[in-house]
Amino acid sequence: MNDQSIHHQRRLPPAERGRSQDKSRDDVIISATLELLGEKGYHGLTMTDVAARAGVSKATLYRRWTAKADVVADAVATLNPMVPPQYPGTSLRDDLLALMEQVGKCDNSSEIVTATMEMARLHPDLYRTLTARFGTFVRAELNKLSTRAADAGHAPMAEVELDGLVDTVVALLAHYAGPAGAAIPREHLIKLVDHVLMVLLTGSRAAE
Amino acid sequence: MNDQSIHHQRRLPPAERGRSQDKSRDDVIISATLELLGEKGYHGLTMTDVAARAGVSKATLYRRWTAKADVVADAVATLNPMVPPQYPGTSLRDDLLALMEQVGKCDNSSEIVTATMEMARLHPDLYRTLTARFGTFVRAELNKLSTRAADAGHAPMAEVELDGLVDTVVALLAHYAGPAGAAIPREHLIKLVDHVLMVLLTGSRAAE
DNA sequence: ACTATACGAAACGCAAGCGTTTCGGAAACG
DNA sequence: CGTTTCCGAAACGCTTGCGTTTCGTATAGT
Numbered sequence: 001m002n003d004q005s006i007h008h009q010r011r012l013p014p015a016e017r018g019r020s021q022d023k024s025r026d027d028v029i030i031s032a033t034l035e036l037l038g039e040k041g042y043h044g045l046t047m048t049d050v051a052a053r054a055g056v057s058k059a060t061l062y063r064r065w066t067a068k069a070d071v072v073a074d075a076v077a078t079l080n081p082m083v084p085p086q087y088p089g090t091s092l093r094d095d096l097l098a099l100m101e102q103v104g105k106c107d108n109s110s111e112i113v114t115a116t117m118e119m120a121r122l123h124p125d126l127y128r129t130l131t132a133r134f135g136t137f138v139r140a141e142l143n144k145l146s147t148r149a150a151d152a153g154h155a156p157m158a159e160v161e162l163d164g165l166v167d168t169v170v171a172l173l174a175h176y177a178g179p180a181g182a183a184i185p186r187e188h189l190i191k192l193v194d195h196v197l198m199v200l201l202t203g204s205r206a207a208e
Numbered sequence: 209m210n211d212q213s214i215h216h217q218r219r220l221p222p223a224e225r226g227r228s229q230d231k232s233r234d235d236v237i238i239s240a241t242l243e244l245l246g247e248k249g250y251h252g253l254t255m256t257d258v259a260a261r262a263g264v265s266k267a268t269l270y271r272r273w274t275a276k277a278d279v280v281a282d283a284v285a286t287l288n289p290m291v292p293p294q295y296p297g298t299s300l301r302d303d304l305l306a307l308m309e310q311v312g313k314c315d316n317s318s319e320i321v322t323a324t325m326e327m328a329r330l331h332p333d334l335y336r337t338l339t340a341r342f343g344t345f346v347r348a349e350l351n352k353l354s355t356r357a358a359d360a361g362h363a364p365m366a367e368v369e370l371d372g373l374v375d376t377v378v379a380l381l382a383h384y385a386g387p388a389g390a391a392i393p394r395e396h397l398i399k400l401v402d403h404v405l406m407v408l409l410t411g412s413r414a415a416e
Numbered sequence: 417a418c419t420a421t422a423c424g425a426a427a428c429g430c431a432a433g434c435g436t437t438t439c440g441g442a443a444a445c446g
Numbered sequence: 447c448g449t450t451t452c453c454g455a456a457a458c459g460c461t462t463g464c465g466t467t468t469c470g471t472a473t474a475g476t
Contacts, residue, residue, distance in 0.1 A: 018450030019444040025453095042250045047434065057454040062435065164403045171379040195372045199407055226420030227474045233423095255464065265424040270465065423472070434461085442453070 010070040012063065023065070029054045029061065033075040041073065042119040064180045076116055084141060086171065092149045096197050099141050103134075103173065131170070139166045146201055163199055172196070218278040220271065229272070237262045237269065241283040250280060250327040283336065284324055286375045292349060300357045304405050308347050311342075311381065339378070347374045373408055380404070386404055 033054035036045045045067055051058045066069045085102035087095045116130065142165060172192050240261035244253045259266045273279045293310035295303045324338065350373060378399050383402055 017445075019442085019452045046432090051454095056457095059232070059437085060453065061457085064453080066435090068434070131229060139464070148431085164399045168376070168404060172376060191372045191375075196376060196408065200404065225475075227422045227472085229422065241434075254462090265426095266465085267425085267467085274465090276464070301437095364426065418476085419474105420476105421472105421474080424470095426468090427456090428462085428465105428467075430464090430466100432464105435459095437458075438456090440453105440455095443450105444452085445450080 010066060010073065012066060024196045025054070025056060025060065026064065028072070029056060029064075031079055033071055034079075037072060037075065037115045041115045045072070045115075047071075072119065087145075092145060092152070092165075092201065093193060093198055095145050095148075096193045096201075097189065099138075099145070100166060100169075100173075100193060100197075101186075103169075135166055135170060137164075140171055142166065142169070142201075149201060168196065168200070218281065220274060222296060233262070233264060233268065233296050234272065237264060237272075238283045238286055241279055241288070245283065245323045246281060249323045253280070253323075255279075259303070280327065290309075290324065295353075297360075300353060300360070300409065301401060302404060303353050303356075304401045304409075305397060307346075307353070307402060308377075308405075309394075311346060311377075331392070341382075343378060346377055350377070357409060376404060376408070 013208070032050050033045070036049055036053060040046075040049070043067070047058060047061060050071065051061055061071065065074070085098045087094065087098055089095065139162060142162060161194065169192075237258065240258050243255070244257055244261060248254075248257070252274070255266060255269060258279065259269055269279065273282070291310070293306045295306055297303065347370060350370060354370065377400075
Protein backbone atom coordinates (compact mmCIF):
# COMPACT_ATOMS: atom_id res chain seq x y z
CA MET A 1 0.00 0.00 0.00
CA ASN A 2 2.69 2.46 1.00
CA ASP A 3 4.29 3.55 -2.24
CA GLN A 4 7.76 4.31 -1.14
CA SER A 5 8.55 1.82 -3.84
CA ILE A 6 7.94 4.54 -6.37
CA HIS A 7 11.66 5.17 -6.29
CA HIS A 8 12.43 1.61 -7.29
CA GLN A 9 11.96 0.01 -10.66
CA ARG A 10 8.84 1.84 -11.70
CA ARG A 11 9.17 0.83 -15.30
CA LEU A 12 9.69 -2.79 -16.22
CA PRO A 13 12.36 -3.50 -18.85
CA PRO A 14 11.39 -5.34 -22.02
CA ALA A 15 13.01 -8.60 -23.01
CA GLU A 16 15.75 -8.93 -25.59
CA ARG A 17 15.50 -12.12 -27.54
CA GLY A 18 12.34 -13.26 -29.31
CA ARG A 19 9.36 -11.09 -30.16
CA SER A 20 9.85 -7.48 -29.18
CA GLN A 21 7.34 -5.29 -27.39
CA ASP A 22 5.10 -3.19 -29.56
CA LYS A 23 6.25 0.22 -28.37
CA SER A 24 3.37 1.96 -30.09
CA ARG A 25 1.16 0.44 -27.42
CA ASP A 26 2.94 2.53 -24.82
CA ASP A 27 1.58 5.68 -26.37
CA VAL A 28 -1.92 4.26 -26.60
CA ILE A 29 -1.80 3.30 -22.95
CA ILE A 30 -0.45 6.67 -21.89
CA SER A 31 -3.12 8.47 -23.89
CA ALA A 32 -5.87 6.31 -22.46
CA THR A 33 -4.51 6.96 -18.99
CA LEU A 34 -4.54 10.70 -19.51
CA GLU A 35 -8.06 10.63 -20.88
CA LEU A 36 -9.40 8.61 -18.00
CA LEU A 37 -7.41 10.63 -15.51
CA GLY A 38 -9.18 13.72 -16.71
CA GLU A 39 -12.59 12.08 -16.76
CA LYS A 40 -12.55 10.14 -13.52
CA GLY A 41 -9.70 11.55 -11.49
CA TYR A 42 -6.90 9.55 -9.96
CA HIS A 43 -9.09 7.60 -7.61
CA GLY A 44 -11.78 6.98 -10.18
CA LEU A 45 -9.25 5.72 -12.68
CA THR A 46 -9.18 1.93 -12.91
CA MET A 47 -6.52 -0.26 -14.42
CA THR A 48 -9.27 -2.31 -15.97
CA ASP A 49 -10.66 0.85 -17.55
CA VAL A 50 -7.25 1.84 -18.83
CA ALA A 51 -6.77 -1.55 -20.41
CA ALA A 52 -10.21 -1.42 -21.99
CA ARG A 53 -9.80 2.13 -23.30
CA ALA A 54 -6.40 1.33 -24.72
CA GLY A 55 -7.67 -1.86 -26.31
CA VAL A 56 -5.07 -3.76 -24.35
CA SER A 57 -5.14 -6.55 -21.83
CA LYS A 58 -4.36 -5.89 -18.21
CA ALA A 59 -1.51 -8.35 -18.46
CA THR A 60 0.17 -6.06 -20.96
CA LEU A 61 -0.13 -3.19 -18.53
CA TYR A 62 1.63 -5.05 -15.78
CA ARG A 63 4.23 -6.37 -18.15
CA ARG A 64 5.42 -2.78 -18.60
CA TRP A 65 4.64 -1.02 -15.34
CA THR A 66 4.60 -2.30 -11.81
CA ALA A 67 1.66 -0.34 -10.42
CA LYS A 68 -1.12 2.09 -11.19
CA ALA A 69 0.76 4.99 -9.65
CA ASP A 70 3.67 4.37 -12.01
CA VAL A 71 1.56 4.41 -15.14
CA VAL A 72 -0.05 7.65 -14.06
CA ALA A 73 3.31 9.12 -13.14
CA ASP A 74 4.70 8.37 -16.58
CA ALA A 75 1.52 9.71 -18.14
CA VAL A 76 1.60 13.09 -16.45
CA ALA A 77 5.32 13.28 -17.08
CA THR A 78 4.57 13.52 -20.78
CA LEU A 79 2.60 16.71 -20.15
CA ASN A 80 3.97 20.21 -19.80
CA PRO A 81 6.82 19.84 -22.22
CA MET A 82 8.09 23.06 -20.68
CA VAL A 83 8.93 24.39 -24.07
CA PRO A 84 8.89 28.18 -24.26
CA PRO A 85 6.08 29.09 -26.62
CA GLN A 86 6.44 30.92 -29.88
CA TYR A 87 6.10 34.49 -28.64
CA PRO A 88 4.47 36.71 -31.25
CA GLY A 89 6.27 39.70 -29.76
CA THR A 90 3.61 42.09 -30.98
CA SER A 91 2.74 43.14 -27.46
CA LEU A 92 3.18 42.08 -23.86
CA ARG A 93 -0.45 41.08 -23.82
CA ASP A 94 -0.10 38.81 -26.82
CA ASP A 95 3.01 37.24 -25.36
CA LEU A 96 1.28 36.56 -22.06
CA LEU A 97 -1.64 35.03 -23.87
CA ALA A 98 0.67 32.80 -25.81
CA LEU A 99 2.34 31.67 -22.60
CA MET A 100 -0.96 30.98 -20.89
CA GLU A 101 -2.19 28.97 -23.81
CA GLN A 102 0.97 26.93 -23.93
CA VAL A 103 0.90 26.36 -20.22
CA GLY A 104 -2.82 25.82 -19.92
CA LYS A 105 -3.38 23.33 -22.61
CA CYS A 106 -1.34 20.39 -21.33
CA ASP A 107 -1.53 18.54 -24.59
CA ASN A 108 -5.23 18.65 -25.35
CA SER A 109 -7.10 18.00 -22.12
CA SER A 110 -6.58 20.07 -19.06
CA GLU A 111 -8.72 19.01 -16.13
CA ILE A 112 -5.80 16.73 -15.44
CA VAL A 113 -4.44 19.46 -13.24
CA THR A 114 -7.19 18.76 -10.78
CA ALA A 115 -6.52 15.05 -10.88
CA THR A 116 -2.87 15.74 -10.30
CA MET A 117 -3.69 17.73 -7.22
CA GLU A 118 -5.86 14.91 -6.02
CA MET A 119 -3.03 12.51 -6.59
CA ALA A 120 -0.73 14.86 -4.77
CA ARG A 121 -2.23 13.88 -1.46
CA LEU A 122 -1.24 10.29 -2.05
CA HIS A 123 2.17 10.95 -3.58
CA PRO A 124 3.51 14.21 -2.18
CA ASP A 125 6.98 13.74 -3.62
CA LEU A 126 5.63 13.39 -7.13
CA TYR A 127 3.48 16.45 -6.63
CA ARG A 128 6.39 18.51 -5.44
CA THR A 129 8.49 17.46 -8.36
CA LEU A 130 5.84 18.36 -10.89
CA THR A 131 4.85 21.71 -9.41
CA ALA A 132 8.46 22.66 -8.88
CA ARG A 133 9.29 22.03 -12.51
CA PHE A 134 6.16 23.81 -13.59
CA GLY A 135 6.64 26.74 -11.24
CA THR A 136 10.22 27.45 -12.16
CA PHE A 137 9.35 27.30 -15.82
CA VAL A 138 6.48 29.76 -15.46
CA ARG A 139 8.60 31.97 -13.28
CA ALA A 140 11.42 32.09 -15.79
CA GLU A 141 9.09 32.93 -18.64
CA LEU A 142 7.28 35.60 -16.67
CA ASN A 143 10.59 37.06 -15.68
CA LYS A 144 11.63 37.17 -19.30
CA LEU A 145 8.45 38.94 -20.32
CA SER A 146 8.58 41.24 -17.33
CA THR A 147 12.05 42.54 -18.06
CA ARG A 148 11.14 42.89 -21.70
CA ALA A 149 8.18 45.02 -20.63
CA ALA A 150 10.44 47.02 -18.35
CA ASP A 151 12.68 47.81 -21.29
CA ALA A 152 9.61 49.08 -23.07
CA GLY A 153 9.20 51.71 -20.40
CA HIS A 154 6.87 50.11 -17.90
CA ALA A 155 7.73 49.83 -14.26
CA PRO A 156 9.71 46.65 -13.60
CA MET A 157 8.54 44.25 -10.98
CA ALA A 158 10.43 43.23 -7.90
CA GLU A 159 11.59 39.66 -7.63
CA VAL A 160 9.49 39.04 -4.59
CA GLU A 161 6.29 39.94 -6.32
CA LEU A 162 7.06 37.58 -9.14
CA ASP A 163 6.76 34.70 -6.71
CA GLY A 164 3.26 35.71 -5.85
CA LEU A 165 2.50 36.09 -9.50
CA VAL A 166 3.58 32.55 -10.21
CA ASP A 167 1.33 31.35 -7.43
CA THR A 168 -1.50 33.32 -8.93
CA VAL A 169 -1.01 31.87 -12.36
CA VAL A 170 -0.76 28.30 -11.16
CA ALA A 171 -3.75 28.71 -8.87
CA LEU A 172 -5.94 30.28 -11.51
CA LEU A 173 -5.04 27.70 -14.10
CA ALA A 174 -5.90 24.95 -11.67
CA HIS A 175 -9.11 26.72 -10.79
CA TYR A 176 -10.19 27.33 -14.36
CA ALA A 177 -9.38 23.76 -15.22
CA GLY A 178 -11.76 23.01 -12.40
CA PRO A 179 -13.43 19.85 -11.30
CA ALA A 180 -15.99 20.08 -14.05
CA GLY A 181 -13.37 19.06 -16.57
CA ALA A 182 -13.06 20.30 -20.13
CA ALA A 183 -10.26 22.43 -21.46
CA ILE A 184 -9.82 25.94 -20.15
CA PRO A 185 -11.99 28.27 -22.23
CA ARG A 186 -9.99 30.84 -24.12
CA GLU A 187 -12.07 33.63 -22.64
CA HIS A 188 -10.88 32.62 -19.18
CA LEU A 189 -7.29 32.88 -20.31
CA ILE A 190 -8.02 36.28 -21.82
CA LYS A 191 -9.63 37.40 -18.61
CA LEU A 192 -6.65 36.11 -16.67
CA VAL A 193 -4.25 38.02 -18.87
CA ASP A 194 -6.20 41.27 -19.10
CA HIS A 195 -7.58 41.59 -15.63
CA VAL A 196 -4.84 40.03 -13.61
CA LEU A 197 -1.50 39.57 -15.29
CA MET A 198 -1.44 42.82 -17.24
CA VAL A 199 -2.48 44.77 -14.21
CA LEU A 200 0.05 43.13 -11.96
CA LEU A 201 2.87 43.34 -14.46
CA THR A 202 2.43 46.86 -15.74
CA GLY A 203 0.09 48.47 -13.23
CA SER A 204 -2.35 49.40 -15.97
CA ARG A 205 -5.30 47.69 -17.49
CA ALA A 206 -5.26 46.54 -21.08
CA ALA A 207 -7.32 48.34 -23.67
CA GLU A 208 -10.81 46.90 -23.72
CA MET B 209 -22.93 3.11 -5.13
CA ASN B 210 -24.48 5.84 -7.21
CA ASP B 211 -25.45 8.53 -4.77
CA GLN B 212 -28.46 10.00 -6.41
CA SER B 213 -29.96 9.07 -3.08
CA ILE B 214 -28.29 12.12 -1.63
CA HIS B 215 -31.52 13.95 -2.22
CA HIS B 216 -33.49 11.51 -0.13
CA GLN B 217 -33.41 11.12 3.61
CA ARG B 218 -29.77 11.93 4.11
CA ARG B 219 -30.23 12.43 7.80
CA LEU B 220 -31.93 9.77 9.83
CA PRO B 221 -34.56 10.97 12.32
CA PRO B 222 -34.14 10.09 15.99
CA ALA B 223 -36.76 8.11 17.83
CA GLU B 224 -39.27 9.60 20.18
CA ARG B 225 -40.03 7.31 23.04
CA GLY B 226 -37.36 5.78 25.22
CA ARG B 227 -33.78 6.98 25.57
CA SER B 228 -33.04 10.03 23.45
CA GLN B 229 -29.96 10.51 21.26
CA ASP B 230 -27.06 12.33 22.80
CA LYS B 231 -26.99 15.34 20.50
CA SER B 232 -23.60 16.43 21.73
CA ARG B 233 -22.20 13.43 19.87
CA ASP B 234 -23.25 15.01 16.60
CA ASP B 235 -20.78 17.82 17.11
CA VAL B 236 -18.01 15.43 18.05
CA ILE B 237 -18.67 13.38 14.94
CA ILE B 238 -18.77 16.44 12.70
CA SER B 239 -15.55 17.74 14.18
CA ALA B 240 -13.82 14.41 13.74
CA THR B 241 -15.05 14.28 10.17
CA LEU B 242 -13.65 17.71 9.41
CA GLU B 243 -10.32 16.86 10.98
CA LEU B 244 -9.96 13.65 9.04
CA LEU B 245 -11.23 15.27 5.89
CA GLY B 246 -8.40 17.75 6.12
CA GLU B 247 -5.82 15.13 6.96
CA LYS B 248 -6.74 12.34 4.60
CA GLY B 249 -9.00 13.89 1.98
CA TYR B 250 -12.40 12.63 1.02
CA HIS B 251 -11.19 9.36 -0.38
CA GLY B 252 -8.77 8.74 2.42
CA LEU B 253 -11.42 9.40 5.02
CA THR B 254 -12.84 6.20 6.47
CA MET B 255 -16.01 5.73 8.44
CA THR B 256 -14.08 3.50 10.78
CA ASP B 257 -11.58 6.30 11.32
CA VAL B 258 -14.33 8.80 11.94
CA ALA B 259 -15.89 6.54 14.53
CA ALA B 260 -12.55 5.98 16.21
CA ARG B 261 -11.60 9.65 16.21
CA ALA B 262 -14.98 10.64 17.58
CA GLY B 263 -14.83 7.95 20.23
CA VAL B 264 -18.03 6.55 18.87
CA SER B 265 -19.12 3.22 17.45
CA LYS B 266 -19.80 2.84 13.78
CA ALA B 267 -23.33 1.78 14.62
CA THR B 268 -23.93 5.22 16.08
CA LEU B 269 -22.78 6.80 12.85
CA TYR B 270 -25.23 4.85 10.76
CA ARG B 271 -28.00 5.42 13.27
CA ARG B 272 -27.81 9.11 12.34
CA TRP B 273 -26.64 9.26 8.76
CA THR B 274 -27.24 6.95 5.87
CA ALA B 275 -23.88 7.16 4.12
CA LYS B 276 -20.37 8.56 4.24
CA ALA B 277 -21.20 11.23 1.70
CA ASP B 278 -24.00 12.52 3.89
CA VAL B 279 -21.85 12.87 6.96
CA VAL B 280 -19.25 14.78 4.99
CA ALA B 281 -21.91 16.94 3.40
CA ASP B 282 -23.28 17.92 6.78
CA ALA B 283 -19.76 18.48 8.01
CA VAL B 284 -18.69 20.90 5.30
CA ALA B 285 -22.06 22.60 5.57
CA THR B 286 -21.05 23.80 9.01
CA LEU B 287 -18.10 25.65 7.48
CA ASN B 288 -18.14 29.06 5.89
CA PRO B 289 -20.75 30.61 8.11
CA MET B 290 -20.89 33.34 5.46
CA VAL B 291 -20.99 35.94 8.15
CA PRO B 292 -19.64 39.31 7.05
CA PRO B 293 -16.55 39.90 9.13
CA GLN B 294 -16.05 42.76 11.54
CA TYR B 295 -14.54 45.33 9.19
CA PRO B 296 -12.11 47.61 10.99
CA GLY B 297 -12.85 50.35 8.43
CA THR B 298 -9.44 51.93 8.94
CA SER B 299 -8.47 51.33 5.32
CA LEU B 300 -9.46 49.32 2.30
CA ARG B 301 -6.44 47.15 2.84
CA ASP B 302 -7.38 46.35 6.40
CA ASP B 303 -10.92 45.55 5.36
CA LEU B 304 -9.75 43.23 2.62
CA LEU B 305 -7.44 41.51 5.03
CA ALA B 306 -10.27 41.01 7.48
CA LEU B 307 -12.40 39.52 4.73
CA MET B 308 -9.68 37.17 3.59
CA GLU B 309 -9.05 35.99 7.10
CA GLN B 310 -12.70 35.36 7.71
CA VAL B 311 -13.08 33.56 4.43
CA GLY B 312 -9.82 31.68 4.58
CA LYS B 313 -9.98 30.21 7.99
CA CYS B 314 -13.01 27.91 7.66
CA ASP B 315 -13.31 27.37 11.39
CA ASN B 316 -9.80 26.37 12.33
CA SER B 317 -8.48 24.05 9.64
CA SER B 318 -8.39 25.00 6.01
CA GLU B 319 -6.98 22.31 3.77
CA ILE B 320 -10.54 21.11 3.69
CA VAL B 321 -10.98 23.23 0.60
CA THR B 322 -8.79 20.83 -1.29
CA ALA B 323 -10.70 17.86 0.01
CA THR B 324 -13.91 19.56 -1.02
CA MET B 325 -12.61 19.96 -4.53
CA GLU B 326 -11.65 16.32 -4.55
CA MET B 327 -15.12 15.42 -3.39
CA ALA B 328 -16.55 17.68 -6.04
CA ARG B 329 -15.68 15.19 -8.73
CA LEU B 330 -17.85 12.58 -7.08
CA HIS B 331 -20.69 14.90 -6.09
CA PRO B 332 -20.85 17.75 -8.58
CA ASP B 333 -24.19 19.04 -7.32
CA LEU B 334 -22.86 19.44 -3.83
CA TYR B 335 -19.79 21.19 -5.16
CA ARG B 336 -21.84 23.62 -7.18
CA THR B 337 -24.02 24.42 -4.23
CA LEU B 338 -21.08 25.11 -1.95
CA THR B 339 -19.04 27.18 -4.39
CA ALA B 340 -22.10 29.12 -5.47
CA ARG B 341 -22.91 30.10 -1.92
CA PHE B 342 -19.29 30.90 -1.27
CA GLY B 343 -18.84 32.83 -4.49
CA THR B 344 -21.89 35.03 -4.13
CA PHE B 345 -20.91 35.83 -0.58
CA VAL B 346 -17.40 36.85 -1.57
CA ARG B 347 -18.73 38.78 -4.50
CA ALA B 348 -21.17 40.72 -2.37
CA GLU B 349 -18.52 41.60 0.16
CA LEU B 350 -16.00 42.63 -2.48
CA ASN B 351 -18.67 44.74 -4.14
CA LYS B 352 -19.36 46.43 -0.84
CA LEU B 353 -15.71 47.20 -0.28
CA SER B 354 -15.22 48.25 -3.88
CA THR B 355 -17.96 50.86 -3.87
CA ARG B 356 -16.75 52.08 -0.52
CA ALA B 357 -13.32 52.53 -2.06
CA ALA B 358 -14.87 54.28 -5.02
CA ASP B 359 -16.48 56.77 -2.68
CA ALA B 360 -13.07 57.39 -1.24
CA GLY B 361 -11.90 58.60 -4.62
CA HIS B 362 -10.47 55.53 -6.27
CA ALA B 363 -11.60 54.37 -9.67
CA PRO B 364 -14.60 52.08 -9.34
CA MET B 365 -14.52 48.66 -10.88
CA ALA B 366 -16.82 47.36 -13.54
CA GLU B 367 -19.18 44.56 -12.62
CA VAL B 368 -17.61 42.25 -15.12
CA GLU B 369 -14.19 42.48 -13.59
CA LEU B 370 -15.57 41.68 -10.19
CA ASP B 371 -16.44 38.23 -11.48
CA GLY B 372 -12.87 37.56 -12.37
CA LEU B 373 -11.82 38.89 -9.03
CA VAL B 374 -14.02 36.44 -7.22
CA ASP B 375 -12.51 33.64 -9.26
CA THR B 376 -9.09 34.88 -8.33
CA VAL B 377 -9.86 34.98 -4.65
CA VAL B 378 -11.41 31.53 -4.59
CA ALA B 379 -8.63 30.05 -6.67
CA LEU B 380 -5.87 31.57 -4.59
CA LEU B 381 -7.44 30.53 -1.33
CA ALA B 382 -7.77 27.00 -2.62
CA HIS B 383 -4.19 27.11 -3.83
CA TYR B 384 -2.75 28.47 -0.63
CA ALA B 385 -4.73 25.93 1.33
CA GLY B 386 -2.95 23.50 -0.89
CA PRO B 387 -2.53 19.77 -0.71
CA ALA B 388 0.10 20.07 1.97
CA GLY B 389 -2.52 20.96 4.52
CA ALA B 390 -2.16 23.38 7.42
CA ALA B 391 -3.93 26.66 7.72
CA ILE B 392 -3.18 29.43 5.23
CA PRO B 393 -0.22 31.42 6.54
CA ARG B 394 -1.07 35.02 7.30
CA GLU B 395 1.76 36.20 5.07
CA HIS B 396 0.07 34.57 2.12
CA LEU B 397 -3.12 36.43 2.84
CA ILE B 398 -1.16 39.66 3.12
CA LYS B 399 0.54 38.94 -0.17
CA LEU B 400 -2.81 38.22 -1.74
CA VAL B 401 -4.25 41.47 -0.50
CA ASP B 402 -1.29 43.69 -1.26
CA HIS B 403 -0.09 42.28 -4.54
CA VAL B 404 -3.35 41.17 -6.08
CA LEU B 405 -6.51 42.52 -4.57
CA MET B 406 -5.31 46.05 -3.87
CA VAL B 407 -3.86 46.34 -7.33
CA LEU B 408 -6.93 45.00 -9.02
CA LEU B 409 -9.34 47.04 -6.93
CA THR B 410 -7.59 50.39 -6.93
CA GLY B 411 -5.02 50.09 -9.66
CA SER B 412 -2.25 51.00 -7.30
CA ARG B 413 0.04 49.02 -5.11
CA ALA B 414 -0.19 49.29 -1.36
CA ALA B 415 2.55 50.98 0.60
CA GLU B 416 5.32 48.50 1.34
C1' DA C 417 -39.60 -0.15 38.21
C1' DC C 418 -40.54 -0.88 33.55
C1' DT C 419 -39.84 -0.20 28.90
C1' DA C 420 -38.14 1.68 24.82
C1' DT C 421 -34.27 3.21 22.92
C1' DA C 422 -29.36 4.49 22.47
C1' DC C 423 -24.79 2.89 22.94
C1' DG C 424 -20.15 0.13 22.14
C1' DA C 425 -17.87 -3.87 20.45
C1' DA C 426 -17.43 -7.04 17.15
C1' DA C 427 -18.52 -9.75 13.46
C1' DC C 428 -20.47 -10.23 8.89
C1' DG C 429 -21.74 -9.85 3.75
C1' DC C 430 -20.63 -7.62 -0.11
C1' DA C 431 -18.48 -5.07 -3.84
C1' DA C 432 -14.57 -2.83 -5.92
C1' DG C 433 -10.21 -2.94 -7.49
C1' DC C 434 -5.18 -4.01 -7.53
C1' DG C 435 -1.89 -7.15 -8.84
C1' DT C 436 -0.97 -12.09 -10.40
C1' DT C 437 -1.32 -16.10 -12.91
C1' DT C 438 -2.62 -19.34 -16.48
C1' DC C 439 -3.47 -20.60 -21.07
C1' DG C 440 -3.78 -20.71 -26.10
C1' DG C 441 -2.42 -18.32 -29.91
C1' DA C 442 0.11 -14.90 -32.71
C1' DA C 443 4.13 -12.72 -34.19
C1' DA C 444 8.93 -11.41 -34.46
C1' DC C 445 13.68 -13.06 -34.42
C1' DG C 446 17.65 -16.40 -36.05
C1' DC D 447 11.06 -23.46 -39.31
C1' DG D 448 11.57 -23.45 -34.63
C1' DT D 449 12.20 -20.90 -30.56
C1' DT D 450 11.37 -17.12 -27.90
C1' DT D 451 8.70 -13.70 -26.44
C1' DC D 452 4.57 -10.98 -26.69
C1' DC D 453 -0.40 -10.67 -26.54
C1' DG D 454 -5.55 -11.09 -25.06
C1' DA D 455 -8.93 -13.28 -22.26
C1' DA D 456 -10.20 -14.75 -18.10
C1' DA D 457 -9.92 -16.32 -13.71
C1' DC D 458 -7.99 -15.91 -9.08
C1' DG D 459 -6.36 -14.28 -4.29
C1' DC D 460 -6.18 -10.60 -1.53
C1' DT D 461 -7.11 -6.25 0.75
C1' DT D 462 -9.91 -2.36 1.78
C1' DG D 463 -13.83 -0.28 3.17
C1' DC D 464 -18.90 0.55 3.17
C1' DG D 465 -23.03 -0.60 5.23
C1' DT D 466 -25.56 -4.05 8.29
C1' DT D 467 -26.52 -6.84 12.03
C1' DT D 468 -26.25 -8.90 16.57
C1' DC D 469 -25.84 -8.77 21.42
C1' DG D 470 -25.09 -7.22 25.96
C1' DT D 471 -25.33 -3.03 28.54
C1' DA D 472 -26.46 1.66 29.86
C1' DT D 473 -29.71 5.32 30.23
C1' DA D 474 -33.68 8.47 29.51
C1' DG D 475 -38.75 8.79 29.81
C1' DT D 476 -43.28 7.41 32.05
